[in-house]
Amino acid sequence: MVAYKGKTAGNLRQYIKTKPDKWGFKLFSRASADGFIHDMVLYQGKTTLEGHGVPLTPEQQAMGATSQIVSVLASTMSSPSTTAMFADNFFTSLELLRYLRDQNCRYTGTSSDNRIGKPPLKSIKEMEKKAVPRGTCDYIMSDDGILAVRWKDNITVSLLSTDMGVEPMSSVIRYCSETKTKEPVSCPDVTRPYNANMGGLIRVTCWSTSYRTPMKSKRWYMRMFAYVIDVSRRTARPLV
Structure with a gap:
């Protein structure tokens, strides 16, 4: 603004x-x-x-x-085929990823639940249950090369990507209110470049x-x- x-x-x-x-x-x-x-x-x-x-x-x-x-x-962009784009859930949609993929441009972004399609992933309501530990990850790859990931951090995050994968899994440090200490939380590899480039x-x-x-x-x-x-x-x- x-x-x-x-x-x-x-x-x-x-x-x-x-x-x-x-x-x-x-x-x-x-x-x-x-x-x-x-x-x-x-x-x-x-x-x-x-x-x-x-x-x-x-x-x-x-x-x-x-x-x-x-x-x-x-x-x-002067070289879309050698560039990766990152955006938040205001912009990310399946139609956008398919269009950019056809232009040889890689893309990663968070996505609203109503714009991710209906992939066979655990629902947000199910992921946010207390029985599901923080760091839980569910993902699927479509036939046309689009990765859909749902990861439980402080909140449940949905991501779409034509650039990165889930492996290798890494970790981030998060504060645990129960133990009142900072603990490592497992996270998919796709979150690392997203956080670094946003x-x-x-x-x-x-x-x-x-x-x-x-x-x-x-x-x-x-x-x-x-x-x-x-x-x-x-x-x-x-x-x-």
Whole structure:
């Protein structure tokens, strides 16, 4: 979100109560793990993708809105066949994974239970029973190469991937409220690169919020211009 409380931007201004900046411009971005933004799409309602300059194929037009956005951001990558994409459950769906797989682009993401299809996995309700220990993992591979994983951590997490597998199993350290100590918890291998590569946009957001360009104007596009400056400064700044 690019913070903006003015009322001159019309429908471009959005409200999302879960964001630190609740009012502003909503951006969909593709960033690398080190915090560099490579492409972005400004949310504009039904005309969101028209201003991006990438025509949609018939296959993309048949996809859902969030899948279209990811597919468009992926289409501007210079080497999709050597790139792995990671996203959260707002974007992940079976149709997206199948599309990106056909484009030779690997993908891993958490997924909502209603977007994972109906694989023969233990249900979330069953996984969250106290009798099921933390670290329990259930998984299946589809005939077309999509891995579906359900893993019990602090909460039960569902993941889809065309990139990573379950083996070798590793472990993460979690606090146990019963023993009041930190204990190792078994986890599938697919969670390791997901956790390592999902922080790129968080880095950008934290830095641009902390070092925001001071600019007051009634013209809404000046706030967007200031954000571009902030992102450019972040790109030019050496990582520490």
